[in-house]
Amino acid sequence: MATEDAVIATNDDAAQCKRYAVEKGYWNDPYISLMIPKGSARHAPEINRGYFARISSIRLLLEKFIKLTNKKCQVINLGAGYDTTFWRLKDAHLMPQKFVEIDFPVVTAKKCHHIKSKKPLLDKISNDDIMLSKYDLHSANYHIVGANLTELGDIEKKLQESGIDRSIPTVFIAECVLVYIDSNKSGRLIKWISDHFPTAFFINYEQVNMGDKFGQVMMDNLRSRDCYLTGVSACANLQSQMQRFTSNGWADADALEMNKVYNCLPTDELRRIEKIEFMDERELMVQLFSHYCLVWAYKDTLNIGLETIDLSL
Numbered sequence: 001m002a003t004e005d006a007v008i009a010t011n012d013d014a015a016q017c018k019r020y021a022v023e024k025g026y027w028n029d030p031y032i033s034l035m036i037p038k039g040s041a042r043h044a045p046e047i048n049r050g051y052f053a054r055i056s057s058i059r060l061l062l063e064k065f066i067k068l069t070n071k072k073c074q075v076i077n078l079g080a081g082y083d084t085t086f087w088r089l090k091d092a093h094l095m096p097q098k099f100v101e102i103d104f105p106v107v108t109a110k111k112c113h114h115i116k117s118k119k120p121l122l123d124k125i126s127n128d129d130i131m132l133s134k135y136d137l138h139s140a141n142y143h144i145v146g147a148n149l150t151e152l153g154d155i156e157k158k159l160q161e162s163g164i165d166r167s168i169p170t171v172f173i174a175e176c177v178l179v180y181i182d183s184n185k186s187g188r189l190i191k192w193i194s195d196h197f198p199t200a201f202f203i204n205y206e207q208v209n210m211g212d213k214f215g216q217v218m219m220d221n222l223r224s225r226d227c228y229l230t231g232v233s234a235c236a237n238l239q240s241q242m243q244r245f246t247s248n249g250w251a252d253a254d255a256l257e258m259n260k261v262y263n264c265l266p267t268d269e270l271r272r273i274e275k276i277e278f279m280d281e282r283e284l285m286v287q288l289f290s291h292y293c294l295v296w297a298y299k300d301t302l303n304i305g306l307e308t309i310d311l312s313l
């Protein structure tokens with residue numbers, strides 16, 4: 001399999017894992033099963049809890065941003081894959097002015113196809129003036145565009161076609177994406193965003209502390225599938241994760257390992273999900289969670305209080 005195909009395949013893996021955890025009852029998502037067929041693999045409890053923590057913490061920061069801006073904002077999901085956040089926000093009456101997703105055209109074409117053929121997905125968009133092509137979808141406030149995140153000229157063009165207004169507060173999400181992009185190139189993307197969006201927030205979830213044996217095994221496993229973590233140098237530790245923002249034009253950044261993030265989540269939710277599956281070796285979860293992190297960064301030219309957004313409840 002060519003390298004790009006292997007990276008694209010990681011979207012199917014993520015969607016399968018999410019579907020599995022949803023079916024176990026970790027969180028509610030009536031849309032993910034419309035994006036990906038049921039897989040045959042079973043996933044260990046620590047994997048499911050990992051996805052729960054990933055989804056819940058990104059959701060927490062995203063919703064704080066949307067509420068702070070009173071929905072007068074834009075969301076741009078980089079490497080969105082089969083992410084279903086658009087439908088969840090719509091159901092929760094938390095739709096921003098624009099919601100744009102970017103991924104490789106192969107992925108966006110499949111997502112557009114799922115939307116076209118599944119009524120519950122299409123129904124949430126169809127009131128708007130919808131334009132569906134092979135790779136892209138444009139409607140009043142939801143857009144899916146096919147582009148390579150390393151081609152900044154294409155990104156600029158696609159965001160223009162989606163009617164993005166750079167003066168409006170905009171949150172960027174990269175959920176397990178930047179690690180697949182050469183660190184110099186992801187650095188350029190991060191800088192391009194800070195150069196072009198005066199009031200912006202960035203939520204990044206991905207690997208960290210990758211210099212140890214566990215990180216090496218993870219990379220070897222992926223390499224055997226032709227999947228290279230070409231962005232791993234930015235994932236050395238929390239410092240390098242924050243620095244990629246602060247050295248690229250962002251005012252400030254914060255980062256937490258997922259073990260810490262997990263403990264920030266609502267205790268009643270943690271109590272509920274910890275009853276779903278018995279876990280006999282909590283150390284496996286601690287080890288896994290110490291290799292993933294949540295990073296957030298902001299620049300706040302409009303002074304709307306972006307520095308107040310964190311994981312506190």
Ligand SMILES: C[S@@+](CC[C@H](N)C(=O)[O-])C[C@H]1O[C@@H](n2cnc3c(N)ncnc32)[C@H](O)[C@@H]1O
Pocket residue numbers: 007008010011014015078079080081082083102103104107147148149150174175176177180181
């Ligand atoms: C692990 S998946 C995560 C998908 C989604 N963010 C999620 O968490 O469910 C990584 C995604 O990043 C996308 N991706 C990686 N590198 C990319 C690039 N250079 N341009 C566009 N998309 C990219 C892949 O196609 C894939 O959909």
